[in-house]
Amino acid sequence: NSGTSGEIPTTPIAVWNNQLAMGSVTSKSSMSQSDLSYLLENTKYDQATVQAWYKIFSKTSSRGRLNVQQFVHIFNTFFPGRSSDQFCEHVFRTFNTSKSGELSFKEFLIAVHVTAQGSREEKLRWTFRLYDVNGDGVLTCEEVSEVLEASTNLRESAHHYDYKPQLTAEELFMNIDRKGLGALTEEQFVVNCLLLHGEEV
Numbered sequence: 245n246s247g248t249s250g251e252i253p254t255t256p257i258a259v260w261n262n263q264l265a266m267g268s269v270t271s272k273s274s275m276s277q278s279d280l281s282y283l284l285e286n287t288k289y290d291q292a293t294v295q296a297w298y299k300i301f302s303k304t305s306s307r308g309r310l311n312v313q314q315f316v317h318i319f320n321t322f323f324p325g326r327s328s329d330q331f332c333e334h335v336f337r338t339f340n341t342s343k344s345g346e347l348s349f350k351e352f353l354i355a356v357h358v359t360a361q362g363s364r365e366e367k368l369r370w371t372f373r374l375y376d377v378n379g380d381g382v383l384t385c386e387e388v389s390e391v392l393e394a395s396t397n398l399r400e401s402a403h404h405y406d407y408k409p410q411l412t413a414e415e416l417f418m419n420i421d422r423k424g425l426g427a428l429t430e431e432q433f434v435v436n437c438l439l440l441h442g443e444e445v
Contacts, residue, residue: 275302279350287357294353301349309346312336331394338374368434376430383428385421389413 275298283294304314316332339355340347358366377387389410420436421428428436 275349282350283353286354288361289353289357297353297356298349301352305347305349309348310352311346315339315347328394328396331391334374334377334391334394337379338370365434365438368437369430372430372433381429383430383433384426385413385417388417 275295280291280294283289284291287294289297300318301310302308304310304318306314310318312333315336316329319332319335336347339351341351341355342348355370358370362370372383375388375391376383377390389412392413393410419440420433422436422439425432
């Protein structure tokens, strides 16, 4: 059930946060006071953590924004040999809420925060957008399978047995598509996933 709870997309983010927490990344970089204030108000990060993320971001970005290739570069820095460009592109698409093709630092860090430390509902809504490949607001089993296939290199367990993304997607979708509709809206996805774990929206 890892797809329903968001473990697939959030695992890399958790590693990033752990490395920052352990002091493996330090920064004296500065950013605009308005951006800093906004991020301190809208995330659970303290100033040192925000600045550490800003250093990572600014080292790779151009003119204060990240394109998809630069985002992949950051991802590969944390996961050498285990990354997937295709999966990174799916994550980038989900982070880029402005749909501009470039990430601002605020977009980047808000998304990192939601996936790592957001509420269960926030994580599920983010997961829906990750799986909704064509962005039409309706999730299908084929889309889930596509993202799971792209994330295979990030799943350590995939190296220990014959991992089949299509079968995993079908099982996952069967569990959350409670009425057998064959497609789910974001609200249906969130509600069904929460009910699956005995929770309510």
